[in-house]
Amino acid sequence: MLNRPLFRIDSGEAQGEARDAQSSCFAADLKAALLSHPRTISPKYFYDERGSRLFDRICELPEYYPTRTELAILAAHAGEIASHMGPRAEVVEFGAGSLRKVRLLLEAMQEPARYLPIDISGEHLARCAAELQQEYPGLDVQPVVADYTRRLLLPAPLPGAGRRVGFFPGSTIGNFTPEEARHFLATAAQVLRGGALLLGADMVKDPDILHAAYNDSQGVTAAFNLNLLARANRELGTGFDLGLFWHSAFYNAPKSRIEMHLVSRKNQRIEWDGECFEIGEGETLHTENSYKFTIEGLRALAGQAGFRPGPVWMDAGRRFCVHWLHAPA
Known part of the structure; x- marks a missing residue:
């Protein structure tokens, strides 16, 4: 994969640069797809x-069970997850979307220091981040528009902040090939060094x-x-x-x-x-x-990227699971 730095959404010019870069990549990738x-x-x-x-x-x-199932898991275990995160944690969400699920964590966390949502859809992210900032005026919200599958260049941790915890919900890990998933997890392990990754994954189940x-x-x-x-x-x-x-x-x-x-x-x-x-x-x-994953299969994949498996939370029907993965020190 080619490396491209992240763009902060802090000006119209930066958003325009990000859109131009994304359109250029889209054109190149679509042309390659049509020729292959x-x-x-x-x-x-x-x-x-x-x-x-x-x-x-x-x-x-x-019909789409993953979102409501994962939300129920997070709601049921938010307090336990927050205790693993510790005080003054920084949350980095990969593929943040509408920032819906992170609210469950923010409500349970002890004085979260900063939230860094990353998403490729800049206008959507900017609007959702502004709404979140209004709800949490004391939280440092720094949205980043970028392709998080490429090289991650994030701001240095805030002075006095706790551990940096990645949040990757929605089983987006399943959109990668196994090789791409290992690459992403290895990159995340470096970005989150000394912290952890909270990872949602859809599980193998009835094909119907x-x-x-x-x-x-x-x-x-x-x-x-x-x-x-x-x-x-x-x-x-x-x-x-x-x-x-x-x-x-x-x-x-x-x-x-x-x-x-x-x-x-x-x-x-x-x-x-x-x-x-x-x-x-x-x-x-x-x-x-x-x-779709088994518990053991996903733990093994994360281990190959340097993570150490921690607790796993799932629903009673074993449809969806949320993993706590310790990043290397």
């Missing part, structure tokens, strides 16, 4: 302003439950998937006809992962940026993986 076989692109490009709003809707769907979660009856997940092409049209001028693609999501049991694809309904040609890309009927653009 099989075609695949990172799910991070789902999350423009509209994509972030659609994901918020997905989290409220009756998984299928329903990614193929909701209202079609919101399909719209979320197709928004990647709509974003390309808006930002890059690609000219995709969204009516010529199907949303497809299925559980690949041998690889313990949900796969999301956009399937071409017919032979089509995409003319963009001086090039012509041909996509055959039935060919797909692979837009997301969502790996």
Whole structure:
């Protein structure tokens, strides 16, 4: 992976620079995907302003259990988690989204020193961070718009602050390949050195439950998937006809992962940026993986990155788990 520094959201100019950098990366990655076989692109490009709003809707769907299950786990164990964090802790949230889950931790924490939410969707993050700052006027909230899968350059810890604790909820770890997950965890271990990582992960379960979660009856997940092409049209001028693609999501049991694809309904040609890309009927653009984990498997993965496993909290149905992982000293 190429390294790119983080951008603080503290001026319109900084936001503009971040958007330009993201658009440049999006264009390069989309072109590479259209030229490759099989075609695949990172799910991070789902999350423009509209994509972030659609994901918020997905989290409220009756079929989509992960969000409400993880929220229930955090609510039930917030006090215990806060005791592990200790006083004056700094929280670094990777892929912060709407900053909903961190509120459960902030309410239970003893004098949190600072909150550093990181997300690729700058406008969405800025709005949510401003709302959080109003709710917690005594908390130092420093939003960072960035691709957290790349090199992390965070501010130095505040004087007198406690340990630095990473927060990575929502089973976003499952969107990485195993190699990417190890890379991210190894990077996080360095950033959080001497602290810890609070990591949420979806668990292996009945495939029927998984299928329903990614193929909701209202079609919101399909719209979320197709928004990647709509974003390309808006930002890059690609000219995709969204009516010529199907949303497809299925559980690949041998690889313990949900796969999301956009399937071409017919032979089509995409003319963009001086090039012509041909996509055959039935060919797909692979837009997301969502790996499912066992407790032992995730602990082993974290151990390879230098973390030492700690407590694990889960729901009674063993659908979702939250891990406390000690970062190396």
